[in-house]
Amino acid sequence: MKARIFFILFVLLCILLPSISSAATGLNALTTTPNADGSQTYSLSIQILFLMTALTLLPGALLMMTSFARIVIVLAILRQALGTQNTPSNQIMVGLALFLTLFIMMPVFQQVYDQGVRPYMDEEITATQALDQASVPVRQFMLGQTRESDLELFARIGKFEAFESPDDVPFTVLLPAFATSELKTGFQIGFLIFIPFLVIDLVVASVLMSMGMMMLSPLIISLPFKIMLFVLIDGWALVFGTLASSFQV
Secondary structure: OHHHHHHHHHHHHHHHHHHHHHHHHHHHHOOEEEOOOOOEEEOHHHHHHHHHHHHOOHHHHHHHOOOHHHHHHHHHHHHHHHOOOOOOOHHHHHHHHHHHHHHHHHHHHHHHHHHHHHHHHOOOOOHHHHHHHHHHHHHHHHHHOOOHHHHHHHHHHOOOOOOOOHHHOOHHHHHHHHHHHHHHHHHHHHHHHHHHHHHHHHHHHHHHHHOOOOOOOHHHHHHHHHHHHHHHOOHHHHHHHHHHHOOOO
16 A cells, blocks of 8 residues: 555655756746836836736726716715605616726726827837826826816925926826815715705605604605605716716826
8 A cells, every 4th residue: 555655655756846947947937127218128027027016006096096986976975965865776876887997998098008008019119118208198188187276285295396287197196186186176066966856855844844743754755756856857977077077187
């Protein structure tokens, strides 16, 4: 029995030795090549490692560098104004926000692909050049939606000097300024949406108090009227159209 086990282990070792030796020689791919201009070109394996690491930051970039945050805020305030509790559900709201974000950001994504991804895949530029060129459309979009007061705020906090042009604004200042501007704009749009539904709640509450029905919750009576008003004015189309047009510079 022991002889048979040793024989099996010997056969497995003979099978695995070639693969182990080939894996050892494959480590030579982890190299950097100096260029004539002083920069360095990393091997493909290192580039793949950097790419997989960068993918972990993709959800955060989707949330804070696109139109996603503003859309989710407006939809959440709209659901609160309607008083429909968990209808639509969180999954539906996130799905709506995601697809509307893809619709709004598609021109930017197309420019990123044309200027950075496609030349890099065609081996016309290096990975560093592709990253620099792909970041230009994203910067333009974020700068177009960022208030100057927010840029000045974070520039003052970071002790940066006055920027001569938008191209001089670093990402470390642009990212928090853009996020702050998106929060402000989202709450402003949500406030304007909330007002008509608040008026309906006040009218229903006043009518119930005048009738002496103070024990009856006004939300139960006002909910059908708010839903009817929202449906009659084609509210979803108005909200989505307003959100999409708010990103046009």
